[in-house]
Amino acid sequence: MSGAAALHQVQMEPKEYKSEVSVVWCPGCGHHGILNGLYRALAEAGIDPTKLVNISGIGCSSRTPYFIKSYKMHTLHGRAGAVATGVQMARPDLAVVVTGGDGDGFAIGGGHMPHMARKNVNMTYVLFDNGIYGLTKGQYSPTSRPEMKGYTTPYGGPEDPMNPLMYMLTYGATYVAQAFAGKPKLCAELIKGALEHKGFAYVNIFSQCPSFNYLDTVEFYRDLVFEIPADHDPTDMTKAIALARRPNGKAPIGLLYTENKPTLDERVAEFVTRVGGGPDYDINKIINLSRP
Amino acid sequence: MAKKDLILRLGGEGGEGVISTGDFITSACAKAGLEVYTFKTFPAEVKGGYAMYQVRTSPDRIYNQGDTFDVLCAFNGEAFEVNKHLLKPGTAVVYDYPGGDFEPGELPEGVFGYAIPMTKTAKDMKSLRSKNMVALGALSAIFNISEESLKKVLTKKFQKKGEEILNFNLAAFDKGKELGLQHQKTDPWRVADPQGEKDVIIISGNEAVGMGALLGGLEFFAAYPITPATEVAKYVATHIPKLGGTLFQAEDEIASISMVVGGSYAGKRSMTSTSGPGLSLMSEMLGMASMSETPVMVVDVQRGGPATGLPTKHEQSDLFLAIHGTHGDAPRVVLSVEDVKDCIDMAVDALNIADELQVPVILLSDGSLAFSTQTVPAPKPENYTIVRRKEWDGQGTYQRYAMTEDLVSPMCAPGTPNGMHMATGLEHSESGAPKYSPDNHEMMQRKRFGKIKNVVNTYKPTEIDGEGEADLGIIAWGSTIGVVREAIGRLREEGYKVKGFYPKLMWPMPTEQYEAFAKTCKKILLPEVNFQGQLAHFVRAETTIRPISYTICGGFPFNPVQIVAKAKEVI
Ligand SMILES: Cc1ncc(C[n+]2csc(CCOP(=O)(O)OP(=O)(O)O)c2C)c(N)n1
Ligand SMILES: [Mg+2]
Numbered sequence: 001m002s003g004a005a006a007l008h009q010v011q012m013e014p015k016e017y018k019s020e021v022s023v024v025w026c027p028g029c030g031h032h033g034i035l036n037g038l039y040r041a042l043a044e045a046g047i048d049p050t051k052l053v054n055i056s057g058i059g060c061s062s063r064t065p066y067f068i069k070s071y072k073m074h075t076l077h078g079r080a081g082a083v084a085t086g087v088q089m090a091r092p093d094l095a096v097v098v099t100g101g102d103g104d105g106f107a108i109g110g111g112h113m114p115h116m117a118r119k120n121v122n123m124t125y126v127l128f129d130n131g132i133y134g135l136t137k138g139q140y141s142p143t144s145r146p147e148m149k150g151y152t153t154p155y156g157g158p159e160d161p162m163n164p165l166m167y168m169l170t171y172g173a174t175y176v177a178q179a180f181a182g183k184p185k186l187c188a189e190l191i192k193g194a195l196e197h198k199g200f201a202y203v204n205i206f207s208q209c210p211s212f213n214y215l216d217t218v219e220f221y222r223d224l225v226f227e228i229p230a231d232h233d234p235t236d237m238t239k240a241i242a243l244a245r246r247p248n249g250k251a252p253i254g255l256l257y258t259e260n261k262p263t264l265d266e267r268v269a270e271f272v273t274r275v276g277g278g279p280d281y282d283i284n285k286i287i288n289l290s291r292p
Numbered sequence: 293m294a295k296k297d298l299i300l301r302l303g304g305e306g307g308e309g310v311i312s313t314g315d316f317i318t319s320a321c322a323k324a325g326l327e328v329y330t331f332k333t334f335p336a337e338v339k340g341g342y343a344m345y346q347v348r349t350s351p352d353r354i355y356n357q358g359d360t361f362d363v364l365c366a367f368n369g370e371a372f373e374v375n376k377h378l379l380k381p382g383t384a385v386v387y388d389y390p391g392g393d394f395e396p397g398e399l400p401e402g403v404f405g406y407a408i409p410m411t412k413t414a415k416d417m418k419s420l421r422s423k424n425m426v427a428l429g430a431l432s433a434i435f436n437i438s439e440e441s442l443k444k445v446l447t448k449k450f451q452k453k454g455e456e457i458l459n460f461n462l463a464a465f466d467k468g469k470e471l472g473l474q475h476q477k478t479d480p481w482r483v484a485d486p487q488g489e490k491d492v493i494i495i496s497g498n499e500a501v502g503m504g505a506l507l508g509g510l511e512f513f514a515a516y517p518i519t520p521a522t523e524v525a526k527y528v529a530t531h532i533p534k535l536g537g538t539l540f541q542a543e544d545e546i547a548s549i550s551m552v553v554g555g556s557y558a559g560k561r562s563m564t565s566t567s568g569p570g571l572s573l574m575s576e577m578l579g580m581a582s583m584s585e586t587p588v589m590v591v592d593v594q595r596g597g598p599a600t601g602l603p604t605k606h607e608q609s610d611l612f613l614a615i616h617g618t619h620g621d622a623p624r625v626v627l628s629v630e631d632v633k634d635c636i637d638m639a640v641d642a643l644n645i646a647d648e649l650q651v652p653v654i655l656l657s658d659g660s661l662a663f664s665t666q667t668v669p670a671p672k673p674e675n676y677t678i679v680r681r682k683e684w685d686g687q688g689t690y691q692r693y694a695m696t697e698d699l700v701s702p703m704c705a706p707g708t709p710n711g712m713h714m715a716t717g718l719e720h721s722e723s724g725a726p727k728y729s730p731d732n733h734e735m736m737q738r739k740r741f742g743k744i745k746n747v748v749n750t751y752k753p754t755e756i757d758g759e760g761e762a763d764l765g766i767i768a769w770g771s772t773i774g775v776v777r778e779a780i781g782r783l784r785e786e787g788y789k790v791k792g793f794y795p796k797l798m799w800p801m802p803t804e805q806y807e808a809f810a811k812t813c814k815k816i817l818l819p820e821v822n823f824q825g826q827l828a829h830f831v832r833a834e835t836t837i838r839p840i841s842y843t844i845c846g847g848f849p850f851n852p853v854q855i856v857a858k859a860k861e862v863i
């Protein structure tokens with residue numbers, strides 16, 4: 001996230017971050033839990049809703065901004081991160097949050113992910129990982145297991161799933177965490193950390209899709225996850241990678257990695273200082289450079 | 293009419309100093325108060341390959357690159373061979389001989405030849421890099437290119453590198469001058485005498501778009517490189533930090549247009565630049581910008597296509613894409629520039645219209661303008677009006693897509709108290725809430741299309757060249773306009789009744805203006821540099837005019853002679 005101007009500005013209850021639009025997700029969908037975690041995180045981080053911009057692409061998860069009191073933009077499938085980068089770079093004073101799905105972020109939007117991470121764009125990316133395309137009614141996604149028979153994979157998937165945590169660590173995200181929708185308190189804690197982090201913060205959240213993903217049930221996720229031990233040093237990349245690789249086939253939840261380094265907007269703002277730029281600069285000086 | 297202009301073509305291997313020699317001559321002529329219009333072609337290769345730089349200069353206004361050259365300067369055998377067929381009686385050629393890489397043999401009849409041992413002289417001075425200075429000195433002596441202006445230009449350029457380097461280059465220049473003076477001048481070609489310094493700048497089309505954008509209050513630019521558009525971003529990248537603005541590079545054009553949409557939503561005046569392949573990638577987000585009513589400006593410097601096509605060559609073939617390239621029904625405004633001056637002025641217009649109407653505006657330029665440098669009156673910042681988006685006044689409940697009289701809804705940037713709202717690509721009500729009812733979609737489509745309708749009345753009227761009735765009317769767009777202007781002048785001198793119509797607002801089409809023009813002409817000719825006759829297609833679709841479509845697409849712009857010949861054929 002960003003903008004000190006947006007952080008710890010207000011004292012609001014989680015429910016005060018709810019918009020007047022009613023939530024449209026199916027009963028039992030993990031996205032409800034993540035949304036509750038989000039409300040709590042926003043309240044705990046004291047985010048001023050007026051300075052909050054929530055951007056999404058397309059998908060069930062991408063409906064999230066409708067339910068949150070904030071400025072918001074509902075964009076195109078896969079483009080939320082790039083639009084959010086534009087918002088953040090244009091207005092570093094704002095808090096910028098992307099909410100979206102595994103298909104949105106890693107399939108169609110996969111071209112943008114490495115660059116947001118690598119450039120350390122100062123924002124929070126919450127990825128609702130349900131291992132399925134929910135909105136389009138159950139197709140295989142980049143995080144689906146090959147066993148899964150989906151709408152367009154009647155014989156199961158011919159590919160292995162990606163590992164979002166490995167991906168983000170490798171590309172240089174400066175805050176990498178994972179949670180499970182069944183644990184909204186942990187969701188809230190990790191999203192709050194992401195909001196307070198200066199730089200690109202990625203939170204992967206497992207979310208059951210009872211309507212279309214019959215494999216990755218709540219029970220499956222409960223079995224799959226383990227809490228990262230309290231003695232884990234989140235500044236140690238090697239240990240973070242070891243966790244991300246799922247020791248003994250179990251998925252870690254908690255904060256894997258965090259690092260402090262300059263953000264893209266800080267580095268670009270430096271150019272202005274370097275050339276002595278500002279609102280009083282005389283544009284005629286630029287024009288005169290083109291005289292013969 | 294006596295020919296007052298001179299067209300000098302320099303040809304040689306890319307990297308051999310052909311381009312810098314051309315730049316020196318261009319600057320010197322501009323410094324001497326002459327008009328200049330240059331035309332360049334680059335090899336697609338990074339190093340080597342044939343490069344060409346043509347300078348047309350005159351005391352009078354110049355509208356295009358001309359038909360062909362009067363004087364050729366061949367830096368090597370390839371340049372000589374490539375241009376040999378254009379060595380017509382009366383032309384002059386300066387070539388590297390003896391000691392160069394070729395034997396020219398006997399020159400075609402009636403061609404004036406000047407052998408200058410460029411390579412040999414440079415070698416004798418123990419620096420091959422001074423070859424172009426030798427050529428420059430010779431050209432100056434033979435063709436009356438103001439030595440005083442040239443030396444000023446060289447001094448400005450080389451002084452930064454130290455006295456020694458400057459003096460060395462000036463010495464090579466003087467050697468070349470001596471070699472030039474050893475020849476008896478037999479041809480009639482000379483650059484017009486200096487006119488006294490004028491209040492001008494000399495700038496390429498791409499740089500001019502960047503300058504215009506800065507004059508137009510640009511604050512935010514996301515870029516992805518592509519020939520022939522990259523210099524727009526280069527220019528803005530160099531100067532926008534001075535004005536406190538932001539430019540950074542995106543990972544692709546889908547990202548650059550998305551970032552610009554985000555920047556604009558966040559309240560900044562935003563643009564990006566690209567060429568056809570990049571514009572294709574942007575098409576989905578352009579539809580989103582239409583739907584969410586987000587102001588964005590995109591410059592498309594057109595090149596040969598399709599796909600990688602002729603990447604460094606000229607074409608005007610993105611009109612279909614610019615006007616209709618997206619999903620569903622989505623309005624946008626498309627402008628097209630004629631020359632370098634337009635690149636400055638219309639970049640401001642494009643930013644203004646985008647903000648005023650909250651639509652994507654595409655500004656079309658093309659490959660030949662991209663690198664063409666032209667003399668332009670130095671722009672005066674105070675002469676440009678900056679129109680900003682309608683802002684919410686803070687009264688009542690904010691409705692992002694409120695129905696208003698002019699169908700443009702006030703905007704409200706993040707951070708504004710009580711203005712929180714959803715900007716969305718989903719069909720919505722006035723508040724921005726999802727609403728898919730048939731009535732609502734129709735009403736919103738009418739709003740989005742309705743708000744841009746009036747541009748045809750508010751934008752500057754299409755220029756008509758000529759008065760009264762004519763046997764032939766020529767409609768031209770983009771850099772073809774300048775060629776048509778000159779062709780029409782020549783046709784008139786020969787007694788033909790011809791008129792021109794030069795649209796700059798391509799979409800929405802000012803159809804009444806087209807119709808009114810066509811009523812005064814017996815026939816309409818429409819030359820354009822693309823295979824399908826793209827503007828002719830829109831003219832047929834949107835008006836009752838049935839133009840004679842004349843298309844070429846060899847990677848080069850039209851020459852005035854081609855238009856003159858075609859006009860005579862169809863008249
Ligand atoms: C360009 C484009 N291609 C395809 C779609 C169709 N589409 C909409 S949402 C979606 C998948 C959403 O899956 P995910 O991002 O995982 O979100 P979820 O619904 O699971 O939360 C697809 C394929 C689209 N809207 N746009
Ligand atoms: Mg999903």
